[in-house]
Amino acid sequence: MGKRTIHIESRTERLVAVREFVSVAARESGFPDDEVSKIALAVDEACTNIIKHAYKFDPTKEISVTVKNKTGALEIVITDTGIGFDPSRLQSPDMKEYLTHYRHGGLGVYLMKSLMDKVAYKINAGRRNEVHLTKYLPR
Amino acid sequence: MSEFKIALREHDTVHVLELKGYLDAHTAPTLEEAFQTLLKNQRYNIVVNCKDLSYISSAGLGVFMAYIEDVRKNKGDIKLSNMSAKVFNVFDLLGFPLLYEITKDEQDAVQKFLAAK
Numbered sequence: 001m002g003k004r005t006i007h008i009e010s011r012t013e014r015l016v017a018v019r020e021f022v023s024v025a026a027r028e029s030g031f032p033d034d035e036v037s038k039i040a041l042a043v044d045e046a047c048t049n050i051i052k053h054a055y056k057f058d059p060t061k062e063i064s065v066t067v068k069n070k071t072g073a074l075e076i077v078i079t080d081t082g083i084g085f086d087p088s089r090l091q092s093p094d095m096k097e098y099l100t101h102y103r104h105g106g107l108g109v110y111l112m113k114s115l116m117d118k119v120a121y122k123i124n125a126g127r128r129n130e131v132h133l134t135k136y137l138p139r
Numbered sequence: 140m141s142e143f144k145i146a147l148r149e150h151d152t153v154h155v156l157e158l159k160g161y162l163d164a165h166t167a168p169t170l171e172e173a174f175q176t177l178l179k180n181q182r183y184n185i186v187v188n189c190k191d192l193s194y195i196s197s198a199g200l201g202v203f204m205a206y207i208e209d210v211r212k213n214k215g216d217i218k219l220s221n222m223s224a225k226v227f228n229v230f231d232l233l234g235f236p237l238l239y240e241i242t243k244d245e246q247d248a249v250q251k252f253l254a255a256k
Binding site: 103 | 164201
């Protein structure tokens with residue numbers, strides 16, 4: 001398959017198209033259904049963060065999602081040109097504390113880290129920000 | 140299509156929200172409105188039937204977190220039922236079963252409320 005890209009406007013109604021695009025690619029790469037669901041959810045979370053935090057719901061902005069087949073792995077690169085927000089600096093919440101104190105928000109980044117094997121950020125605020133999500137094929 | 144629907148039913152003092160479709164950042168406000176309406180009308184015994192819920196992201200999970208404290212302060216609860224393995228896995232990954240009671244069937248959840256009356 002190599003590499004393919006979808007470009008979407010920064011709107012939450014476009015999340016379904018991203019999930020479908022990523023699910024097809026992951027399935028074609030040989031991931032089983034439960035792993036396909038995890039990858040699609042992680043990409044949804046990355047795009048939702050961009051729509052809310054990097055673009056602040058400005059629907060004129062664009063998000064690009066590129067899937068790359070690598071040996072034994074699928075890499076997804078999500079690109080935006082919004083304000084630089086580097087969630088890798090955020091500490092993962094202690095979920096027990098989070099739940100018992102009825103905390104809100106911040107679950108998307110935690111989910112991405114839990115669902116994927118590797119999460120990396122390249123931030124160049126206002127120019128080009130990238131989130132790299134990698135999942136290894138089960139042996 | 141990113142379709143999401145909620146049907147509301149009542150069993151005595153228990154209110155059942157039946158979710159259908161995809162619960163993501165786009166559709167979460169619909170669930171938020173449903174909770175707001177229930178709380179405004181002082182309905183605090185809530186069962187969320189997830190039988191036809193095919194997808195949930197953190198935006199959907201956030202709605203449950205946003206209302207559970209108010210509901211419990213008013214001696215009610217949000218119980219979840221009929222969850223598919225796929226949706227349960229997301230709840231489980233975040234430890235939500237520690238905070239929310241998840242039953243196999245809607246009727247089990249309803250009965251727990253009625254038995255506690």
